[in-house]
Amino acid sequence: MSVEPAGQHTVRRLNAALVLGEIAATPGVSRAALAARTGLAKATVSTVVDRLVAARIVAEGEPMRRAGPGRRASGLALSPLGPHGLGVEIGVDYLACQLVDLAGAVRFQRITAGDNRNRKPSVVLTAVARLIKAATRAAADAGVRVGGIGVAVPGLVEQDTGLLRVAPNLGWQEVDIAREVAERTGLERVEVGNEADLAAVAEWRRTGLADFVRVSGEIGIGAGIVLDNALFRGVRGFAGELGHVSVVPVGGDRCRCGADGCLETVAGQEAILRAAGVASIEDLTTRLSTSDGPAVAAVAGAGRVLGTALAGLINVMDVPAVVLGGTYAVLEPWLREPVLAALGERVAEPVEVLRSAWDTDAAAHGAATAAVQAIMADPDAFAERVADQ
């Protein structure tokens, strides 16, 4: 029996993604091996590969950058001169930018400090545009294209429109960041995402964990959830608002969100510093390293409550691992035990608690990675854009 494919165009795009995925997974692979691995006809593989090579997504016959023992030194591989992803994070007190190649290597990075809470969106977005232009120039100097731009923000982003609904800790509301950036740079294809989500993408990239929640304590508390190797965004893109889960049912402090007794009011950075009687995270870690009683108790108390809130998330979502990021990564040596104790009391299955290996560059890296993923998932669309130019 012979059955026609479900639409030639769709099949072509799926085949391109399939072939590229195999090339990414087995650098140095030959066309013949690709046909054997994918089950596609050799002629099909050749057509797809030619197109990927023409778009410079794939390089053929070059020495491999990551050749290991026993691997062939040539064949097909992701091109280091292929399209790069450009990621920017608008932090509460910094801007970060990364340029990442198809294999995930960082090709350009810049972080500029500065309190964005005291600045209008238009001022901050002009600085963002400058950063994007600098990274784009760096890409051009290296002879590579920027294939997509991602911007990470500390707020609720509508999944469908990319609109920043509200960023409480910046004091921003209803900002169309993609449009503002496009107006300032002339660059389209700007994807806006939540910083905790994009930091989780970076974590996924580095750890290879398929399922985890990454929770970070900063001015606010954010959670990014990865399930089955994909970001879990929720129906409207607002998932992961762990900071506003109720942890003090009666008599809790008022939160910036308007409710009382949210996790942020007890386990947020400011609450921890207040409970420890210190002014900064540096002061806190200094005291913790000398086993200062109030400092250790403040972090342990926050850890218990954080662990209880995470247990609730795990009981409803069934996620087997937690990654502590941001300030929580800094405090991990003192947070780990109380978090594990609270999880152990409330969750039937074992939960792994890990410390993030990322610094403040996590969300910018995740935003750049997301742009790269979009190309890897549909390389044919990128090849078409290149062919049209």
Add this chain to the structure above:
Amino acid sequence: MSVEPAGQHTVRRLNAALVLGEIAATPGVSRAALAARTGLAKATVSTVVDRLVAARIVAEGEPMRRAGPGRRASGLALSPLGPHGLGVEIGVDYLACQLVDLAGAVRFQRITAGDNRNRKPSVVLTAVARLIKAATRAAADAGVRVGGIGVAVPGLVEQDTGLLRVAPNLGWQEVDIAREVAERTGLERVEVGNEADLAAVAEWRRTGLADFVRVSGEIGIGAGIVLDNALFRGVRGFAGELGHVSVVPVGGDRCRCGADGCLETVAGQEAILRAAGVASIEDLTTRLSTSDGPAVAAVAGAGRVLGTALAGLINVMDVPAVVLGGTYAVLEPWLREPVLAALGERVAEPVEVLRSAWDTDAAAHGAATAAVQAIMADPDAFAERVADQ
């Protein structure tokens, strides 16, 4: 440019599901219209349809069962004589069974009362096997096949193996229900699932809601989550354990799960009855209907706490609707306002609160529906089994 499909076998199966989905969505559709709607070649459509008709999944040229005004009275439609799904629920105090056709119509139903907490798994599973045999006989008498069997249980079911890990309210641990049922009935293809999950499938079927959480209060509290028209099971199949989220951080009652201050200890059926000073749900609704103070206060208090726990779930998962099922459906007139008030305080986006239209048959219907969905998702595999016999 021409590209070969990504494996003939896979394409054939995908095409069969595609064609069947179109037939289900547009009963009375012609072969020509199917080709136009799917983009498949007419010859392909005919091959697929012939196979579906041979397997009795699709009927051709028969008068339609659900022909409405303006619809054609013949053409292709799901066959009422096609494979049926058989669903069983092992409740804490009843067994329920349903036989459901491809279009979702209930063809056979039986519910038997009896407290399963005082019975060994082997005794209960023998009763389950009798129920399955009765339903299978009813199917044979009607001239239809049972295409798959689902069993719903009030406990944690391992997604990969189907093993019932623990059902606290039955007092069961580590029961391989699929194997036990197969031994007693000779029937393979038994899928075991969590009752809250399968009740959510039934709710999805009746409401058409794409994204919601269905929470039901019985002896325990269960939540079934549907996202993007699919059940959300979590990594190991244990998602939806809302009953064990912490709601009393300090000094809460001990829960059956071993932790303190779980939602079940405050908003479970027993806790509500105790707070209202009554012995049964019937007594409670009688008092509520006369606006008895302690009864109204007990339900309102439970509703506030339930709403706060649901707000936590919604803040981390971003789900826009809640369906109250089981005892909560009975109490909905008195629960609704306090639940909405708690949600309104803690969730930025509006959340819809609905009352389930199902009675105790929800999970059995969901289990039967899941069996039907498995056939609809891969009709070619079913056709192959039929052809092999």
